[in-house]
Amino acid sequence: MSDSLIGTQHEVVGGPDRYVTGAGCYIADLASVIGEATLFVVRSDVSHGRLVNVGLDEVRRAPGVIAAFSASDVRADLGSVPVIEPRISVSPVIIPFLQPVIAVDRVRYVGEPVALIVAVDRYFAEDAATLVELEIEPLDSVVDSREASGSIQLFDLDNEVARIESSFGDAAAVFQTADVVETLTITVGRHSGVPMETRGLVAEPGPEGSLTIYGASKVVHANQKALAGMLGLSTESIRMREVDVGGAFGIRGEFYPEDFLVPWAAKMLNRTVSWVEDRREHLLSANQSRDQIHVASIAADERGRLLAISTEFWIDSGAYIRTVGLRVADLTLGEIPGPYRFESYSGVAHCVVSNRTPTGTYRSPGRFESSFVRERMVDRVAARLEIPGDEIRRRNLIRVSDMPYRSGIRSAGKEVVLDSGDYVSLFERVHGRTKALADELQHVTSRDESEKVGYATGCFIEKSGLGPFEDAIIEVRDDGTVDVLTGASYLGQGLQKALSNVVSKALGIPVDSVHIVRVDTDRIDVGIGTYASRSLVMSGSAVHLACQELLRVALELAAEEFEVGTEDLIYDCGRISTRGAPDFAMSLGELSQRRSKQSPMGEGLTARARFDKESVTYGFGSHGAVVVTNARTGIVHVKHLVLGYDAGALIDEGVVVGQLQGGALQALGGALFERFSYDNVGNPLATTFMDYLLPTASEAPSMEVVLASSMPLDNPLKARGVGEAGIPAVAAAIASAVESSLACGATLHSTPIMPEAVWELANT
Amino acid sequence: MPEGTEHRRVTLTVNSQTYEVDIEPRRTLADVLRDQCGLTGTHLGCEQGVCGACTVLIDGSPARSCLLFAAGFENREITTVEGREHDPVLAKVQQVIIEEDALQCGFCTPGFVVLLTGLIHMDWKGDESDLAAAMSSNICRCTGYQGLMRAARRLLEPTADSTSDQV
Numbered sequence: 001m002s003d004s005l006i007g008t009q010h011e012v013v014g015g016p017d018r019y020v021t022g023a024g025c026y027i028a029d030l031a032s033v034i035g036e037a038t039l040f041v042v043r044s045d046v047s048h049g050r051l052v053n054v055g056l057d058e059v060r061r062a063p064g065v066i067a068a069f070s071a072s073d074v075r076a077d078l079g080s081v082p083v084i085e086p087r088i089s090v091s092p093v094i095i096p097f098l099q100p101v102i103a104v105d106r107v108r109y110v111g112e113p114v115a116l117i118v119a120v121d122r123y124f125a126e127d128a129a130t131l132v133e134l135e136i137e138p139l140d141s142v143v144d145s146r147e148a149s150g151s152i153q154l155f156d157l158d159n160e161v162a163r164i165e166s167s168f169g170d171a172a173a174v175f176q177t178a179d180v181v182e183t184l185t186i187t188v189g190r191h192s193g194v195p196m197e198t199r200g201l202v203a204e205p206g207p208e209g210s211l212t213i214y215g216a217s218k219v220v221h222a223n224q225k226a227l228a229g230m231l232g233l234s235t236e237s238i239r240m241r242e243v244d245v246g247g248a249f250g251i252r253g254e255f256y257p258e259d260f261l262v263p264w265a266a267k268m269l270n271r272t273v274s275w276v277e278d279r280r281e282h283l284l285s286a287n288q289s290r291d292q293i294h295v296a297s298i299a300a301d302e303r304g305r306l307l308a309i310s311t312e313f314w315i316d317s318g319a320y321i322r323t324v325g326l327r328v329a330d331l332t333l334g335e336i337p338g339p340y341r342f343e344s345y346s347g348v349a350h351c352v353v354s355n356r357t358p359t360g361t362y363r364s365p366g367r368f369e370s371s372f373v374r375e376r377m378v379d380r381v382a383a384r385l386e387i388p389g390d391e392i393r394r395r396n397l398i399r400v401s402d403m404p405y406r407s408g409i410r411s412a413g414k415e416v417v418l419d420s421g422d423y424v425s426l427f428e429r430v431h432g433r434t435k436a437l438a439d440e441l442q443h444v445t446s447r448d449e450s451e452k453v454g455y456a457t458g459c460f461i462e463k464s465g466l467g468p469f470e471d472a473i474i475e476v477r478d479d480g481t482v483d484v485l486t487g488a489s490y491l492g493q494g495l496q497k498a499l500s501n502v503v504s505k506a507l508g509i510p511v512d513s514v515h516i517v518r519v520d521t522d523r524i525d526v527g528i529g530t531y532a533s534r535s536l537v538m539s540g541s542a543v544h545l546a547c548q549e550l551l552r553v554a555l556e557l558a559a560e561e562f563e564v565g566t567e568d569l570i571y572d573c574g575r576i577s578t579r580g581a582p583d584f585a586m587s588l589g590e591l592s593q594r595r596s597k598q599s600p601m602g603e604g605l606t607a608r609a610r611f612d613k614e615s616v617t618y619g620f621g622s623h624g625a626v627v628v629t630n631a632r633t634g635i636v637h638v639k640h641l642v643l644g645y646d647a648g649a650l651i652d653e654g655v656v657v658g659q660l661q662g663g664a665l666q667a668l669g670g671a672l673f674e675r676f677s678y679d680n681v682g683n684p685l686a687t688t689f690m691d692y693l694l695p696t697a698s699e700a701p702s703m704e705v706v707l708a709s710s711m712p713l714d715n716p717l718k719a720r721g722v723g724e725a726g727i728p729a730v731a732a733a734i735a736s737a738v739e740s741s742l743a744c745g746a747t748l749h750s751t752p753i754m755p756e757a758v759w760e761l762a763n764t
Numbered sequence: 765m766p767e768g769t770e771h772r773r774v775t776l777t778v779n780s781q782t783y784e785v786d787i788e789p790r791r792t793l794a795d796v797l798r799d800q801c802g803l804t805g806t807h808l809g810c811e812q813g814v815c816g817a818c819t820v821l822i823d824g825s826p827a828r829s830c831l832l833f834a835a836g837f838e839n840r841e842i843t844t845v846e847g848r849e850h851d852p853v854l855a856k857v858q859q860v861i862i863e864e865d866a867l868q869c870g871f872c873t874p875g876f877v878v879l880l881t882g883l884i885h886m887d888w889k890g891d892e893s894d895l896a897a898a899m900s901s902n903i904c905r906c907t908g909y910q911g912l913m914r915a916a917r918r919l920l921e922p923t924a925d926s927t928s929d930q931v
Contacts, residue, residue, distance in 0.1 A: 022805015492869025
């Protein structure tokens with residue numbers, strides 16, 4: 001099956017240009033080609049209840065149905081129903097809150113898997129799903145994260161999973177004596193990645209109980225290991241292969257219940273099983289994110305010097321703790337003080353469960369939230385002291401002379417060290433540009449009088465290049481082109497292009513001679529994955545090192561071949577020649593052919609390298625927004641965003657710009673439109689794109705990118721990751737710009753910023 | 765197809781080719797194009813008629829193939845993203861999308877390619893904000909629309925925007 005599958009037009013070959021002709025190979029395309037057994041997940045339609053009975057007899061007799069399963073079948077096969085273990089941020093306190101792969105005796109959110117139907121296709125599976133005898137005895141639901149410690153419990157334990165703290169200095173003392181103290185309750189709404197392609201998998205059984213899984217991404221090797229453990233198989237007997245990915249944004253590729261259920265069903269039936277969720281299922285079951293309520297305070301002196309910031313916040317994790325553990329709370333705590341010289345800080349996070357869809361990391365986790373909170377509080381100080389917000393920021397940003405700047409705060413288990421970049425100068429550039437665009441707009445005369453122009457600029461610290469390591473393998477083909485393998489996932493973020501540039505530069509060969517190969521665990525056996533804006537820095541550096549290693553090996557081989565010392569060889573653009581004897585020359589391709597004839601296994605010229613690092617690559621950024629607020633309707637139209645980031649060395653400027661702009665529009669969505677709302681018993685209200693509003697071309701502002709390029713020293717490419725740097729301060733800048741348009745103080749306190757809140761601001 | 769299922773033979777003309785398919789009346793055009801005709805370039809992003817990833821042309825006009833029943837489209841000319849041989853406008857749009865760097869993950873791309881092709885066939889006219897409204901038929905989650913709007917401007921040449929001053 002694999003060979004026939006991958007030998008068709010559906011093979012993943014070629015660069016992104018093939019997407020314009022429809023020649024992409026996404027997981028649903030593979031599923032369509034196979035078309036023999038489709039898995040459908042029957043999901044709970046009750047947010048909290050005792051699962052009394054899952055009757056599947058009638059389902060099994062329905063037309064087109066191949067099999068149907070419930071938790072009892074999983075238990076009968078494996079002895080128990082596995083839970084999904086955390087991949088990171090592992091802590092003993094979360095163990096009772098982990099999600100079983102299928103509900104056993106309790107359901108805790110609408111969308112939780114309760115049964116599986118395998119049928120000839122989705123139409124018949126959906127028909128059969130109406131015949132499931134599902135008996136759920138409803139329980140009261142937990143829907144308010146701040147009341148989570150009440151009498152209703154999800155796990156017969158307190159709903160507060162953990163309370164985490166972070167601090168430096170003596171914030172309590174500063175708050176007692178400061179000239180100015182401001183306090184505000186701030187809500188960051190629940191939204192998420194919502195890629196245009198829904199999730200899907202194809203699982204194909206092979207000889208001796210082996211399995212090939214198509215459709216993995218993000219953390220492919222971690223998922224391979226997790227699945228092997230749950231099925232009681234060796235890691236090597238599971239092969240994971242990526243296909244084209246229609247957007248990921250941190251939420252796709254984590255280990256979900258279906259990542260167990262689909263391979264398990266394939267194993268049970270000993271046939272290829274595919275699964276592609278529909279949009280409603282995606283909005284019910286894929287990781288949601290953000291959803292925090294902060295009670296924040298800030299202290300300053302009368303001249304606007306920021307002294308202390310504190311927050312106590314509640315983060316609603318949804319019904320279970322999934323693969324990223326408590327990471328979002330931890331990241332939020334670590335990013336609250338941001339790029340300012342606070343003397344002290346105190347943060348407390350309450351991680352609670354509720355009867356909502358479970359959550360995880362979405363692009364810029366913790367930074368969207370912390371930046372909104374921090375920048376709102378900075379604006380409070382500005383309003384209170386009647387000093388412009390930009391002036392407060394200018395006075396308090398960390399300066400070059402303060403670096404390396406260590407407040408003592410930790411984030412994701414590592415000390416935050418801010419060691420490079422001219423924050424003030426980038427801020428000035430972004431702020432200047434934002435102001436100029438606003439001035440231009442002000443001078444337009446034909447505007448309706450209820451439409452008011454405003455602008456503002458917010459600041460943030462962004463993290464990237466998270467370790468611990470990544471490997472790269474370079475294999476030279478006979479024709480001199482090269483295959484490049486790393487543990488990174490290609491999610492449409494332009495990473496192939498960036499890595500091709502790294503190889504092209506290091507080896508002096510054309511970009512189109514570089515084949516970036518998608519993750520296939522048979523071809524590269526270790527990898528960490530693509531998240532935390534790490535892949536350019538980690539995989540890119542590993543590729544860079546592997547190229548150097550390849551050149552070293554190539555020169556040695558050529559030296560043997562020509563019977564000269566390596567010092568007598570010249571490498572230039574994929575070709576090695578001998579000094580003074582130009583006829584003695586070989587291309588990388590010829591060397592590789594020679595090598596494969598000599599080696600026992602027939603492998604050609606190849607090299608492997610690992611890049612590891614402990615540090616996190618931090619960078620500074622600043623986002624400016626120019627808005628037009630309609631005071632009569634409360635509708636906000638963002639006209640311009642100015643996106644400033646210190647990206648370090650630019651490996652591919654087009655990719656950098658695309659990442660910042662794409663991220664910024666997602667942030668704008670979270671700032672103004674996107675919200676997973678629930679009713680008061682935990683029923684989700686945003687289950688279609690009519691309710692969950694994504695920004696379209698009409699909502700998209702013009703976006704200018706302003707880059708700085710101070711060089712981080714912790715990686716050989718001197719690059720910073722940019723995948724998330726378009727997000728952090730966009731919502732904060734929009735909120736502040738709206739207030740500036742209405743000439744009022746900093747009172748907007750919730751995302752999404754709804755027209756009714758703006759209208760109230762304009763009309764009171 | 766399981767025994768006893770109601771089905772019928774339907775002839776579809778897609779990209780100037782004839783496809784004879786044996787289908788249930790309830791099958792959507794998108795599903796038949798993908799699963800029966802093997803034309804998987806037409807993508808399904810929501811099946812709710814909102815995202816536009818499944819856009820095809822029916823007699824030259826853009827339509828959501830996820831909301832239509834295939835059996836109703838005999839004797840109509842259907843164009844999908846794969847139809848560049850049959851429709852040179854499609855090939856031109858594809859080239860401009862590449863040149864303007866108007867894609868990232870590529871999942872929404874076929875829908876936008878077909879939408880723009882349809883707008884050209886319909887001899888679309890309007891100003892900049894009309895163009896943004898027309899492009900709002902479809903959703904892209906990756907790019908922030910900057911390249912897509914550049915491509916749309918090049919292809920459709922919006923008139924000087926009388927309302928662009930009105931913010």
